[in-house]
Structures are given as structure tokens and as C-alpha cells.
Amino acid sequence: MKINKTTEALIEWYGMNKRDLPWRDVDDPYKVWISEIILQQTRVNQGISYYYRFIEAFPNVNSLAAATSDQVLKLWQGLGYYSRARNLHHAAKQIVASYGGVFPSTYDEIIKLKGIGQYTAAAIASISFNIAVPAVDGNIYRVLSRLFSIAEPIGTNTSYKLFFNRSLEIIDKSRPGIYNQALMELGALVCHPQMPACIDCPLQMHCSAYNDGTITLFPVKNAKVKVQERFFYYFIMIHGSKIGIRKRNENDIWKGLYEFPMIESSKADLHIDEAIRLFTHSVNIDEATIQYISDEYRHKLTHRLINARFIHLLLPIGWQCSIDGVIWINRNDLSNYALPRLIDRYVKESGFID
Ligand code: SF4
Structure with a gap:
């Protein structure tokens, strides 16, 4: 032919x-x-x-x-x-x-x-x-x-x-x-x-x-899609040797992966104290010690820029670990779960897990 x-x-x-x-x-x-x-x-x-x-x-x-x-x-x-x-x-x-x-x-x-x-x-x-x-x-x-x-x-x-x-x-x-x-x-x-x-x-x-x-x-391209900025506050709840994680079910990003419970703000200037207050109120925690607050981690996706902070909360010993959708695992088992790259990067860079 x-x-x-x-x-x-x-x-x-x-x-x-x-x-x-x-x-x-x-x-x-x-x-x-x-x-x-x-x-x-x-x-x-x-x-x-x-x-x-x-x-x-x-x-x-x-x-x-x-x-x-x-x-x-x-x-x-x-x-x-x-x-x-x-x-x-x-x-x-x-x-x-x-x-x-x-x-x-x-x-x-x-x-x-x-x-x-x-x-x-x-x-x-x-x-x-x-x-x-x-x-x-x-x-x-x-x-x-x-x-x-x-x-x-x-x-x-x-x-x-x-x-x-x-x-x-x-x-x-x-x-x-x-x-x-x-x-x-x-x-x-x-x-x-x-x-x-x-x-x-x-x-x-x-x-x-x-x-x-x-x-x-060439090639001729249409105007670029605007990048959306988002602000995530992850809470690493520590209870003895256990930590709380959840499976992400939202349909936007990372569906089916595991993450720390979090809140999202549409504003860049949400004060960290306010973020903590909103989160602890949403999960009914009255008493927790703030162990550590990370610097801001930035993570770029195709049409989104994620700005994330990780807040470590120590929960009191007698606290009942029950929050809807949260499972409690040994800290060292975290690497057995599929995590978004942002969280994987944080836990490794911060030394939270080896
Ligand atoms: S096809 Fe691409 S690489 Fe080949 S001559 Fe044309 S422009 Fe150059």
C-alpha cells in the first residue's frame, strides 16, 4: 500500500x-x-x-x-x-x-x-x-x-x-x-x-x-485557566501512640486517599487561633494541647495552589476516640495508607514518620 x-x-x-x-x-x-x-x-x-x-x-x-x-x-x-x-x-x-x-x-x-x-x-x-x-x-x-x-x-x-x-x-x-x-x-x-x-x-x-x-x-492556544488558591488546615490529632486519619470523599481532589482531618478556608488571612477554634468545635474537642504548628507548605496542582498548615494536637489520655469518619491508627502505620503527595512530603520532611 x-x-x-x-x-x-x-x-x-x-x-x-x-x-x-x-x-x-x-x-x-x-x-x-x-x-x-x-x-x-x-x-x-x-x-x-x-x-x-x-x-x-x-x-x-x-x-x-x-x-x-x-x-x-x-x-x-x-x-x-x-x-x-x-x-x-x-x-x-x-x-x-x-x-x-x-x-x-x-x-x-x-x-x-x-x-x-x-x-x-x-x-x-x-x-x-x-x-x-x-x-x-x-x-x-x-x-x-x-x-x-x-x-x-x-x-x-x-x-x-x-x-x-x-x-x-x-x-x-x-x-x-x-x-x-x-x-x-x-x-x-x-x-x-x-x-x-x-x-x-x-x-x-x-x-x-x-x-x-x-x-x-503554533500551536495556537486559548487563554490560560486561572489558578485557584486554597487554604487547608490539617489537624494531626495525637492520642498516645494513635493518630486520626480520614478517607477523603470530596469530589474535587485526592478522592479516596487518606488525610488528616482538616478545615478549609477561602481566605488567606484566617488566623491560626481561629482555625483551631473552628476545628476543635466541629469535632467536639474541649481540651487539647497544641504541640506544634508548621510553617506553610505550598503544593501546586494544575489549576490549584494549595497552601497548607499542619497543627499537631495532643488529646487527653482519657478522651474517647470517636469522630465521624475518622479512623485511629498507629502513627507508624501511616505509610501503609495512600496519601496525597503534600501530606507524604510533610510527614517525611518533618520527621513525623521515618
Ligand atoms: S515538525 Fe516540528 S521539529 Fe519538525 S520541522 Fe516542523 S516544527 Fe520543526
């Missing part, structure tokens, strides 16, 4: 330059899926060790589906964007319930799985099932926008269709998985956001923006 010259140059370059990664040349849809989900929002170097650990703990859909959510989240700890882990777990159960544990083999079935969007469905369908469906993610938007001088702002439904159709025109229908991976790899290794290495690019002579000297104009 004859393929476009651009595609030919791209695939030839990929064959000689692709990185040696653990999920490379793997077509097991389960492994492709896990690698793609890990690599969303995570750098390749950081993702490799997580990939190995995940595949070792859960080598197939059935073992993932049979795990508890605490086991899955614990393995994910430190990677952030925990909805990815919750969705993986949910989708594994879907595959067991609806397909007897066999990964579905059509794009339309794959995209119905929880947490799988257009990009991931296309990656799995093309790499594992040889279906000619273009994958479009941040790297690919960048490469295609420059290659074809596409001025439509990226990340909208309209631009997705535009880029998808443009890619469909040049996809190698006999090797769609290789084609998609080659575009991703070119975006990661050569067509960088800043200072693309055009001199090393196999597509240079076909690249519209390069030939027009307009690379810096």
Missing part, C-alpha cells in the same frame, strides 16, 4: 530513533492501556518505575479488578491525578463484568470504558488491534499544527475533529499503531514546545511552519 511521503519519513525515523521503553513493542491491550494512563500528566522517567510496579502487582485485567481500591491507590501514591487510578480500577471491573475479563477490541467499546478518552482509545485500538484511528494528544497537536500550519486553538471539540481528520489523511493504514507512536515520539524528542530541533527533524522539508518561519506561532 502506497503511503504519503511525510508518513514514510516519519515511520523510517521512528524505526531508527524510538526510545527503548518497557511498553514499546508491546501489543497486549492491558499493558498499552496501563502505560497510556500512567503517561497522562506524568513524565516518562517517573512513569517507568510505576509501570513496572503496577504490572507486577496486577499483571492482567482480572487481578486489577479483584484488588481493593486502597491497594490500587497505594501503588499510585506520588503520581498525582488519582482519578486515573480510580478509573483504571473501575474499568477493569467493567471489562470483567461485560467482556469476561477479555479486553474489548473495537474503538467504540474501548471508549466506553471509564477514564478512557478519545486519545487513549485511539492509542489502544491502533497499537493493539491495528485499527486506523488517529491518536491526538498534546504532543500530536503540536506536531500537526506546525506541520500543516493549523491556526485553530487546540483542545476544543472543533479542533480535535480538525486535527483528527488531518491526521487521518496521512495515517499509515497498514501500521496505524506505529504511525501514532511515531508522531508522539517526534513530539517528545524533536518537535519540542520551545526550540524544536528542526535540524534533526525527518519532516523538515514537509513542514509548513518551518518553511514559512512561523514555528513560534
Whole structure:
């Protein structure tokens, strides 16, 4: 089958330059899926060790589906964007319930799985099932926008269709998985956001923006989303050798992870005494000794900046440890629970646990 010259140059370059990664040349849809989900929002170097650990703990859909959510989240700890882990777990159960544990083999079935969007469905369908469906993610938007001088702002439904159709025109229908991976790899290794290495690019002579000297104009982006600042006051309640923790159920961030009971303020200037008063009142504690108040810890998420303080409260010996939703654990067992990175960082840096 004859393929476009651009595609030919791209695939030839990929064959000689692709990185040696653990999920490379793997077509097991389960492994492709896990690698793609890990690599969303995570750098390749950081993702490799997580990939190995995940595949070792859960080598197939059935073992993932049979795990508890605490086991899955614990393995994910430190990677952030925990909805990815919750969705993986949910989708594994879907595959067991609806397909007897066999990964579905059509794009339309794959995209119905929880947490799988257009990009991931296309990656799995093309790499594992040889279906000619273009994958479009941040790297690919960048490469295609420059290659074809596409001025439509990226990340909208309209631009997705535009880029998808443009890619469909040049996809190698006999090797769609290789084609998609080659575009991703070119975006990661050569067509960088800043200072693309055009001199090393196999597509240079076909690249519209390069030939027009307009690379810096692409990709076109919409205005940035404003970062929201939030103020968290965590209370480490210490009762002898026990401390209180709770599972976070709020739908905004870190759902399913464990944290210290906390209050949140919308203001930067809530006085620490007032925060303590509000908290102790909310949990009916009349008597507690403030052992320590931390400096402010700042933690950046994509659209949020968390400012956190940790307040250690010593509870009296005879106090009944009963607060709704709080479990009391040995301090040294804290590391067995999946914690947000902010809390993990605090307890380690402060020496609260080893
Ligand atoms: S020539 Fe430069 S801008 Fe064009 S695709 Fe290659 S690296 Fe990107």
C-alpha cells in the first residue's frame, strides 16, 4: 500500500530513533492501556518505575479488578491525578463484568470504558488491534499544527475533529499503531514546545511552519485557566501512640486517599487561633494541647495552589476516640495508607514518620 511521503519519513525515523521503553513493542491491550494512563500528566522517567510496579502487582485485567481500591491507590501514591487510578480500577471491573475479563477490541467499546478518552482509545485500538484511528494528544497537536500550519486553538471539540481528520489523511493504514507512536515520539524528542530541533527533524522539508518561519506561532492556544488558591488546615490529632486519619470523599481532589482531618478556608488571612477554634468545635474537642504548628507548605496542582498548615494536637489520655469518619491508627502505620503527595512530603520532611 502506497503511503504519503511525510508518513514514510516519519515511520523510517521512528524505526531508527524510538526510545527503548518497557511498553514499546508491546501489543497486549492491558499493558498499552496501563502505560497510556500512567503517561497522562506524568513524565516518562517517573512513569517507568510505576509501570513496572503496577504490572507486577496486577499483571492482567482480572487481578486489577479483584484488588481493593486502597491497594490500587497505594501503588499510585506520588503520581498525582488519582482519578486515573480510580478509573483504571473501575474499568477493569467493567471489562470483567461485560467482556469476561477479555479486553474489548473495537474503538467504540474501548471508549466506553471509564477514564478512557478519545486519545487513549485511539492509542489502544491502533497499537493493539491495528485499527486506523488517529491518536491526538498534546504532543500530536503540536506536531500537526506546525506541520500543516493549523491556526485553530487546540483542545476544543472543533479542533480535535480538525486535527483528527488531518491526521487521518496521512495515517499509515497498514501500521496505524506505529504511525501514532511515531508522531508522539517526534513530539517528545524533536518537535519540542520551545526550540524544536528542526535540524534533526525527518519532516523538515514537509513542514509548513518551518518553511514559512512561523514555528513560534503554533500551536495556537486559548487563554490560560486561572489558578485557584486554597487554604487547608490539617489537624494531626495525637492520642498516645494513635493518630486520626480520614478517607477523603470530596469530589474535587485526592478522592479516596487518606488525610488528616482538616478545615478549609477561602481566605488567606484566617488566623491560626481561629482555625483551631473552628476545628476543635466541629469535632467536639474541649481540651487539647497544641504541640506544634508548621510553617506553610505550598503544593501546586494544575489549576490549584494549595497552601497548607499542619497543627499537631495532643488529646487527653482519657478522651474517647470517636469522630465521624475518622479512623485511629498507629502513627507508624501511616505509610501503609495512600496519601496525597503534600501530606507524604510533610510527614517525611518533618520527621513525623521515618
Ligand atoms: S520541522 Fe520543526 S516544527 Fe516542523 S515538525 Fe519538525 S521539529 Fe516540528
